[in-house]
Amino acid sequence: MLTKAENDRLTRVGAGTPMGETMRRYWLPALLSWELPEPDGAPVRVRLLGEDLVAFRATDGQVGMLDEFCPHRRASLWLGRNEENGLRCVYHGWKYDVTGRCVEQMNEPRPFCDKIRVTAYPTCELGGIVWTYMGPPEKRPPVPQFEWTQLPESHRTVSKVVQACNWLQALEGGIDTSHFTIMHRALKLNPLQRGTEVDGPGVRGGAPTLEVDITDYGYRYFGIRPQPDGSRYVRGYHFVMPFTQLRPLRPNKDQTHGHYWVPIDDETCMVWNFYSSHDPEPIGERSADSGNGYGSHVDVRNGFRPIRNRTNDWMIDRQMQKTETFTGIDGINQQDRAVQESMGPIVDRTREVLGPADRAIVATRRLLLEAVDTVARGGDPRGTGSSYYELRAGEAVLSTAVDWRRTLMPVMYPQTGGAAPADLSLRAKVYEEAGN
């Protein structure tokens, strides 16, 4: 449970808000690279942290990310012409390069270009994503080189979808491992049922014990479920500040999947899904859900809006809910989105009751509030270094005789083995707050 002030502090991301300023200290996924397929192609609208931007790929391939509105009379540059290394406003022909400099003014007999600039944010491309950084130039962190972005294209894929609620409740739904074997369960095995996770051989769902270790990039956490044969089923995740989750696919599959929950504005977010495989075989089977091939879930041409949404009750099927799946909604990600959107645009956290199964939720809020304080004091918040570059997720079914940390840590930290110590005092506070 939070106070109203804390809830506002955590959820609002406009320029000048505490969380808004904190978010602006990180690189943000802005576009799929294929949305800007060619130099001098059509510009694309981007809305991030409540700001309206326009992106374009210049003649030299670089991506410009400008304020949407021309500084002259504020016509939308989205209507603009993407010409020889610059975006030109169609109203009076003022033209801007990727750094925001004005390089031409067609309507003035004696131009004064050198006095004109449009806000421009730096960009980089990694993992098929155009990232941008909207914060103070002198605070720009190293580029967001997540391990999965370094794999060959055949071993990674990425997609996105708009979600009609605040970013934090989407994030909290994603890092919440305790719902995993409840909400997403199948009531009976149905080989034609797409997107429904079923208990694997020898793996049983149910209420997990949750362990959370605070780190310099965020935290790692583990859901531990006792199995009928006396073994333990342990899932190991990472949370990287401020909105990233890495998660395992399933036991015996060396894959790291994950999400970025990126604020479009206070009441809308973009959910990014990535899939990567560390195994020799390619990731191909997920491609139907990514890139141009979203199938029937996402209306890609209509701004990546989901087909199932609040206006159609997420196409819930009450008969299916009776007999086949717990929710009656088709697709894991669709189930998550339905439940998170059902809470309303910004959930009222003054009226919730958390328990020990919500430790990851509590840890996230604690770290985000800490980051806001750090930024306000002029410091660098967690996750702005590069320690998260090596991270992978891990999962195993292990006998109680085995120390599962010894098994999972080398998988989850392939380079350092997780050498840096966890922050035990902060962890103690989180445990206390969530209840024991």
Next chain:
Amino acid sequence: MLTKAENDRLTRVGAGTPMGETMRRYWLPALLSWELPEPDGAPVRVRLLGEDLVAFRATDGQVGMLDEFCPHRRASLWLGRNEENGLRCVYHGWKYDVTGRCVEQMNEPRPFCDKIRVTAYPTCELGGIVWTYMGPPEKRPPVPQFEWTQLPESHRTVSKVVQACNWLQALEGGIDTSHFTIMHRALKLNPLQRGTEVDGPGVRGGAPTLEVDITDYGYRYFGIRPQPDGSRYVRGYHFVMPFTQLRPLRPNKDQTHGHYWVPIDDETCMVWNFYSSHDPEPIGERSADSGNGYGSHVDVRNGFRPIRNRTNDWMIDRQMQKTETFTGIDGINQQDRAVQESMGPIVDRTREVLGPADRAIVATRRLLLEAVDTVARGGDPRGTGSSYYELRAGEAVLSTAVDWRRTLMPVMYPQTGGAAPADLSLRAKVYEEAGN
């Protein structure tokens, strides 16, 4: 005319508002019983007095009426599973019975159910309606046993439709008898014209004199219209606090029809229509307008929204208005709704001019404001007793030699004959306020 403060006081119904607290002292129609046809069926959303609720019929047939949002993390319980005598949240499997007690928490290794409750309101079923009571438990009045609800199913029927304006202007339009023979008139007899009242044999419309008698449940009122043959046409109605009207069908038909105008929120209400016959023959002819058979007026599957509405100008037909009906809008209830919605979401009562023909309007406001004061002082407002149980409407065409009260009172109070005296001093105030 009201002050702005009075208008706000009368129209706003959210929790904590004066009228909201007053409304919460009465049983409210919430659903048609057939919307919850079977035990363990799909839950249904209900919005009442600005609160979002979810209703479900439990295994034993009882109807639960819960706050829509799970107290844990506030997922919508409308997405929930209606299982063995309880509604289960699909997010983490917390389950609630009809009294709001938490009986299971699937995600916690050591559950703490006894600490968790969801807001639950009591319900009852009468006359094919699920009623609920949202006020303080110790103030719960006797169940709303209107006489028509006690008739056999063959002799009563009920329907509902959403109206896009505040409940009070819908109510004021309904209890306003003076518009009856004006707005709803036919310009010429057209046997194919559905829903248009025409003057009956020997009955002439026109400006009525209005008499209002204040009672302990609200008031009865009479519209008296002189007829060409020297007789008087008298229609006798009841208003039962806070939003009920009983009205006669037409002379020589012993039927009581009526409405409940129930606030969904400040700018929307549900208009309930009931029809009942005290004659031996059944009510059958109205069934096309009720239950599942709404015909072409109401989009039942789309939340009982009306087909004719503000967005399509209520499908007004100007040619029909020229030659056939006064409004050019098809159907009595549709004409009422059009005019009431045309005033805007909440009519500005600081800018109206009332006259003697508006006495019923004035009486209603007077009684509602009195009720608000009574509740604020801790008392029980009018209409929370059971004196309204016996009421019927009545109507007659009578010679001036006859005392019409002697004729109508036994019809309108079949058990007591209206023994309880009317409040004459309050009546005098109402008459003065409306002008004489």
Next chain:
Amino acid sequence: MLTKAENDRLTRVGAGTPMGETMRRYWLPALLSWELPEPDGAPVRVRLLGEDLVAFRATDGQVGMLDEFCPHRRASLWLGRNEENGLRCVYHGWKYDVTGRCVEQMNEPRPFCDKIRVTAYPTCELGGIVWTYMGPPEKRPPVPQFEWTQLPESHRTVSKVVQACNWLQALEGGIDTSHFTIMHRALKLNPLQRGTEVDGPGVRGGAPTLEVDITDYGYRYFGIRPQPDGSRYVRGYHFVMPFTQLRPLRPNKDQTHGHYWVPIDDETCMVWNFYSSHDPEPIGERSADSGNGYGSHVDVRNGFRPIRNRTNDWMIDRQMQKTETFTGIDGINQQDRAVQESMGPIVDRTREVLGPADRAIVATRRLLLEAVDTVARGGDPRGTGSSYYELRAGEAVLSTAVDWRRTLMPVMYPQTGGAAPADLSLRAKVYEEAGN
């Protein structure tokens, strides 16, 4: 650049706002005459300066312009019956004549009509337009007898379209001559390309020098573009307070076209387009864009809303933008509207940068703010006289040896030759503010 207070002062037009009170000192175009084709026909909704009105043509042909809501209980008079020289509310049959007097109350046995009035504004018809005046009766200016309205019907035509932004940014886009040869240019000649202006024979576009002369009705202004052959291409316009522009068609065509940008409310305006010819031949070729024949640009039956609008990105065609026209949007007026709407409902003028090419913009704001001050002091603002009655637009390509004012003034002031002197001190301020 303006302060926020200045921007609010200029753009807000509701009753009681400074600009609202100023606007109410002028005659306003309200309807096309053909929207009220016959006496006793259907009434029509009008929204002007944020007020909801209803217009009707009475039995004698006069147009009434009333407040939309009946003073009795505030039902919409748009639902009313247009009967023998009056509009009757369908609710209780109260009837009003074109002056707003109540002449009947059907529901009251003893009517009190003499105590009831509905707000009514005077109207006149000129040039196929119904005009209305919403200000204080004692301040009513002479009727808006623009010269084009005095031509025979064959030589003038008028149309209108709703624009989804504040009136002032539409006006500023219209009086801005510097975008004319930029935004509206064709990239290559395409005889099938509708609505695209191309450079005429010997006429070159490009950055103009702008001269502005302040007058007692507003200002005249000239865009002067040097031509490759050493001549000058001069376009002469008028701006008539508070929202009128007269513009030339093209050299050697003696036509005056123009616009009224009339506030519907703060975030919507009606753009009126008129075309008139002083040549002997009729104006016929424009008729496809006017009257009932709007072609594919305007949804006349849906309140004159444009087909191309923000929700469909003005149907921009990026391929056409690459190769055929500067904007990729079909039609001159559509290009203007797209750019103006792209700025948002009310452009943020605290964040713009103006230059010498924006002198007409600066002059307009200066005059509008002056008018607001004049009205606040009880005076009569510019443009409430009749000196604008004679105005025409003019245009010529002239040798530098010729004084272009000598050529254009007699064309632009066919009666007086522009005898009244321009206000040079105010002009100097405008030039300074726009930069030199």
